[in-house]
Amino acid sequence: MSVTTADAVRPLPGRRWLTAAIVWALLLSVPAWLPMLGGYTALAARVLVLGLAAMSFNLLLGFTGVMSFGHAAYFGLGAYGAGLTLKYLAASTPLAMLMGVLLGGVAGTLFGLLIVRRRGVYFAMVTVAFGQIAFYIAYSWNDLTGGYDGLRGFTRAPLDLGFATIDIANNDIAFYYFLLAVFAVATGLQGLLLASPFGRTLLAIRENERRARFLGIPIERHIWMSFSISCAFTALAGALYALLNNFADPMGLHYTLSGEIVIMAVMGGMRAFWGPLVGATLFVVAQDYISSITVNWMSFVGLIFVLVVLFFPRGLLGMLQGRGGR
């Protein structure tokens, strides 16, 4: 078994179910306990959306071993795809999400073709530069995207199920549960994907690319598919972000956000399935709190980056679950 090293960092099956149960119990009961802690539901919604982005990104970093530093591009494309659909095509939330995923997913798939042979920092540099293309287009195509000010003038539409209508447009709690449902489906799919032979092959590539190549695995094709899938899921998160804010702005495409997505994954633990969600929670809450008490929040956020890299490189879950593992 060439993937035994990967198994070594995985918790026991029983503990995995326990982790999942805790995560879902906490997420499902957010509207009940968050206000008591002084939070608000929109903050939890932000955590969910960015957590999904970080988990989607982590399919690449944590489970394929490839470092992309341009995932904000696909996040932002998803957001613009959804926003433009709602503004110009139809007032349909599912259609907006679909278009967002398509825009980001197709862009990622095409670009992935160009870069699958690159590795390491060079891969990161090319992805970051490509990401800026999307930023640049959104920034300069004023007529369509609203340019620097961002895309406004759309609102998410109530969800029409045929037999009933759910008012996610005005009811924050209903919208939170809608987000949670989408999050559940997306992370469920990711979990299935990682447990499948395809997912195990990705782990093999991460652990030892050369050996995987000798086993006859088409490395480039696997990395390409992993990149495309990761981009599509990230675009879904972006589409949800546009729905959450009723707004899409070019900063959602900027490489600053790419860096934040990466730090979320690393901070929570990139080798753990739920790590990026934990990281997103820590980061979003910390950013929200710090920017409310000081104008110099950038220094503190930068300090988080530096401290995590120097002192907690394995992330929170990595430290909790990895004792004696590696």
Next chain:
Amino acid sequence: MFQLVLFNVTNGLIIGAFYVLMALGLSLILNLSNVINFAHGNFLALGGYMAFVLTPYIGFWGALLVSPLLTALFGFVIERLMIRRVYGRDPVYSLLLTFGLAFIMQDACRYIWGPNGLPMNVPDLLAQPLTADLFFITWYRIFMVAIVIVAVAGLFAFLRYTRVGIRIRAGTLDLDTVNALGVNVGMLRSLNFAVGSLLAGLAGVLAAGQIGLNPNMGDDLLMPSFIAIIVGGVGSLTGTLLGGLLIGVAAALTTVVWPAASEAVIYVIMLVVLVVRPRGLLGEEGMLT
């Protein structure tokens, strides 16, 4: 029309010169230490601000000399304290580290010198236009391009003729062997980082005289510098030089025909290179991949 073309070509050369200074520094660090310095634009800003502080005491000419050296010293210390801890680890850590550093440095500049732009005065001699017709070409611009040429020539001479320079080039190709031959690789990397920072600091002083100072003055130069490296080919300094000039001039010429697309053309060049010649113009297959 002739004036318009000349105006844009001059602008392109000057912007290209900044791209070259930034990209060469980034490229040096990337080649030897496999680190992308996201904070490079902030090193540039630091160089500019230090010149601003020093000018009242030692004049513009003194600041032009001292400020890049101080930036190099700062880079040296940062490398010793932080960057060296991530060598040999997953590249994600070096990226995140310099990324966080960029945040802190930008915020520090804003905290110390304020969020608004500051003007930096250059000597009267340089502020004059060349002739009344060519009012947009000041002596400062000519001087700037000349300094960049001297700096680039100096860098290449340094890498070719000095002991440290030769070791840096050798280390780029095979650091383990250089280490085995008894060279202090840790110090070599620190010095190399300092040289890269020196170039950024120099670009900062020159930029301050041209466009003034603000905390994020280096940000707009970072991405084109990445692209200059990608276009020129990772692992080749000559390639980086070529890439920087190419995208600078291409952007300027595009401004003549279609101003709105001047930045887009940089990205188009990058995509064309990635499709046609993925390793970059002068890059070698297998470097850093």
